[in-house]
Amino acid sequence: MTADRQLLALSTLAFMVAVIPAVRALLSGQWRTSRQWLLMLAGFALQTGAVFLRGETVRQCPMKSLSDVLVFTGWSVVLLYFLVGPTYRVSLLGFFTAPLVAMMQLLAFAVPNAFPDYAAKAKVDAWVELHAALALMAYAAFALTCITGVMYLLQERFLKQHRIGGLFYQLPPIQGLALAIRRLLALGLVLLSLSLAVSFKLTTPISNPKLIFAWGVWLLYAVMGVVIWRHVLSPRQTAWLAAVGFIIPFISLWLVTTHG
């Protein structure tokens, strides 16, 4: 196993282990985020090392195969978690982020022909790299929107059904979660818009399916943005949309890397 994959395997392990103290804390009713936070930090450091070494191996930003895309998106999700988690006071985000990222990385190992060698490029086009990196960061923001949507739906259920205890106390106020969904969605939309704007500057052509899928995802989230902005749907319906809507970018990642 190459060094980058060893680091990736270790980071996957760290994210998987990060779920354990969180589950134990929830069961005992004693919530302390410090242990989970440290494990997330360790996972992120190992993940960063893995992405860096993989980039060195393929001599470009590793975002061409499905396994690489899953790893890079997972890395972006954790990066955004560290950036936005404290801002929106959603400390429990890590509880949901860790299994999602672990799952993405396990999937990266499991896909057929994982981590292939790239055909050598004559010249690395910085605009292409920027376009792809921004798109994957946007997908990471949509992943966090999805997680926040799930948190909203859980808290909403607890409040409606008078189920007070355990996870209820750890989740942020429902109004704060609704706000976090709006802001994360806006962040993802801005990043994806920038990525698509960059695509107009490319000299290296991008395959049509990739661009079509990217525009399709942009359209989906733009519609969601308008729906939220115009208050067409209730926050609960919006949370459902945010949670379920992530299936589309997730599938598109698979399609563009296997059929693009």
Add this chain to the structure above:
Amino acid sequence: MAEAANATPQLVCLGLNYRTTPVEVRERVAFPEAKVPEAVHEVRSLPGFEEGVVLSTCNRVELYATHSLEDPQAAHESLVDYLVRRFELAQEQAEALVTYKLDAAEAARHLFRVVSGLDSMVLGETEIFGQVKAAYQKALEAGTTSRRLNKLFQQAFTVGKKVRNETSIQRGSTSVGSVAVDLAEKVHDLKKCRVMLVGAGEMSRTCAQSLLSRGAHSIIVSNRSHERAVEMATEMGGTALRFDEWEAALHEVDVIISSTSAPHFVIKPELVREVMRKRRWEPLLIIDIAVPRDVDPQVNDIEGVYLYDIDALQAIADGERRKREKQLELCEKIIEEQLAKFGFVKNP
């Protein structure tokens, strides 16, 4: 009184609390905050006594001291006499004074239980930790503590923190007022939370005060008797609203506490649907503490509306209390381990 030559000072605790002594007697022997520094000096000045800390709250009065008297009974009698003299109790009052007298490990165990909230009226309450800390601080500043009591109180604070961190004895809310606050905190950011009282009953005042003490933004009071609304609003630093105006202002508030004496529902689904439309789905918490109920239960089916009646609040408080009681055994185990660690008892 005989003093033991060169002996290690002995720890003693004399106290009375809500279990041993009725409030009429407790209030008679309570030390006003400003008098505590004077009191700790008086305790330390008793013959044979070396250190003193006075803990005086609405639920307990306790004197912690060290002495070098040969007979522990004499130390207890000396402290009882001090209380009788200090508060000029008549003979029948002195005879009615029921106290607990604890020495060495028993005194330390008691302090550890007190600081952890295990001896409180509301099991696991956290306020007592701060009260013990303040009492110790006063004695420290007055210079009436030395090696033994300094060590004991530091150990007590360590135990209190350990119990808090390793058990869930202090988690959850066990009163209707604090459950209401917990709910409001999980619906809104309390600092921006606007509260409306529909009806100015005692229970709604308690809930509103709990919300305000935890940082609620503002309060509006509406009551059939406008004078009563004005009186309560003034008392809580809020505004009063005439009773025929509250429905129109409903969309501006985030928490409604309803406690009118109306025999029928005063908050109906049609009204709340309209309110939610105006609020653009901003969540609304409704606490109905009236009996008979003020709010139609169907209101809870409206999106973004969270309705809790008095039974729901009470059920949550009771559930949390039961959870705390289940934690008691674990807390006692931690305290016994700590008593052994600090050398008060042999390993449990």
